[in-house]
Amino acid sequence: MPMDDxxxxxxxxxxxxxxxxxISLCGNVxxxxxxxxxxxxxxxxxxxxxxxxxxxxxxxxxxxxxxxRSEYRKRRREVEDGEGRYADSLKSQPEQHGxxxxxxxxxxxxxxxxxxxxxxxLVGASGFSxxxxxxxxxxxxxxxxSRVNRARKRLAELMSIxxxxxxxxxxxxxxxxxxxx
Amino acid sequence: xxxxxxxxxxxPMESAAxxxxxxxxxxxxxxxxxxxxxxxxxxxxxxxxxxxxxxxRFAELINRLDGEGNKDKH
Numbered sequence: 001m002p003m004d005d006x007x008x009x010x011x012x013x014x015x016x017x018x019x020x021x022x023i024s025l026c027g028n029v030x031x032x033x034x035x036x037x038x039x040x041x042x043x044x045x046x047x048x049x050x051x052x053x054x055x056x057x058x059x060x061x062x063x064x065x066x067x068x069r070s071e072y073r074k075r076r077r078e079v080e081d082g083e084g085r086y087a088d089s090l091k092s093q094p095e096q097h098g099x100x101x102x103x104x105x106x107x108x109x110x111x112x113x114x115x116x117x118x119x120x121x122l123v124g125a126s127g128f129s130x131x132x133x134x135x136x137x138x139x140x141x142x143x144x145x146s147r148v149n150r151a152r153k154r155l156a157e158l159m160s161i162x163x164x165x166x167x168x169x170x171x172x173x174x175x176x177x178x179x180x181x
Numbered sequence: 182x183x184x185x186x187x188x189x190x191x192x193p194m195e196s197a198a199x200x201x202x203x204x205x206x207x208x209x210x211x212x213x214x215x216x217x218x219x220x221x222x223x224x225x226x227x228x229x230x231x232x233x234x235x236x237x238r239f240a241e242l243i244n245r246l247d248g249e250g251n252k253d254k255h
Contacts, residue, residue: 003247015239020230037242044246102229105222124220125227156215 003047010056011043017126018060024121025068027110035071039064058128062136065118072114108158112151119147120155 003011018039022032043050043063050059109117115137122133123144130148134141 008243008247012235012240012243015235016231016233019233019236020227023230024227033236033238036239040239040242041246044243102222102226105219105226109223109226120223121227124223152216152219155219159219160215 003044004052007047007050007052007056011040011060014057014060015040017057018064021061021118021121021126022064022068024109024125025065025114025118035064035068038067042067055132057126058132058136061122061126061128065136066138104159105155108155111158112154116147116151116154119144120151123148 015036018036019032022035022039023029026032026035039060043060050056109120112120118137119133122128122136123130128136130141130144134144137144
């Protein structure tokens with residue numbers, strides 16, 4: 001599908017943010033880049049359904065998010081302990097995730113349920129409004145707000161744990177999954 | 182203007198079906214400082230990826246796909 005120059009530029013300009021979102025969704029750079037690639041293939045194949053004048057970034061995020069969700073559902077068996085696997089994938093490639101000082105934060109983020117994590121990232125980092133985030137996630141604005149609030153509260157709980165040295169994804173994941181006090 | 186909004190004391194809207202159980206029932210310190218710190222770290226983590234720009238792989242992909250649909254152009 002030939003694209004307008006402006007459309008092509010808009011798609012290209014959205015790539016860094018799509019990658020950042022994808023990495024936050026799946027916690028693994030390689031898988032995130034595959035997700036971005038599949039998103040771009042789908043988007044460009046369906047570029048006719050993009051309405052000029054609307055937000056290209058939101059359109060691409062929606063495609064990426066839906067694709068991730070359907071893939072995730074397919075692999076649900078495999079990723080039954082989704083949060084734990086996410087945390088493991090962070091641990092297995094720490095250097096790809098950059099600076100050490102964010103490690104604790106990344107690990108805490110990894111422990112959030114994925115719907116809370118995506119809501120928090122869309123609103124708190126990608127710069128979407130609650131309304132846009134709700135559209136991307138296909139839910140009500142109030143749902144996004146409550147997910148973001150729960151995500152913030154949970155993160156704050158996880159981050160303010162005493163003895164940060166003991167704070168590792170394995171122990172924490174087990175504690176969360178087991179509901180241990 | 183409220184100086185310190187104790188967000189951590191809001192009733193948690195945990196859905197029982199979604200979360201197994203809270204491991205830490207004590208009220209979190211969710212003051213503005215904590216909020217600001219969380220927001221800052223989230224954005225810093227995100228920006229780290231943004232700063233990597235567009236990897237060649239994606240620029241090439243877009244150009245290639247665009248070219249396929251536009252064969253009479255170089």
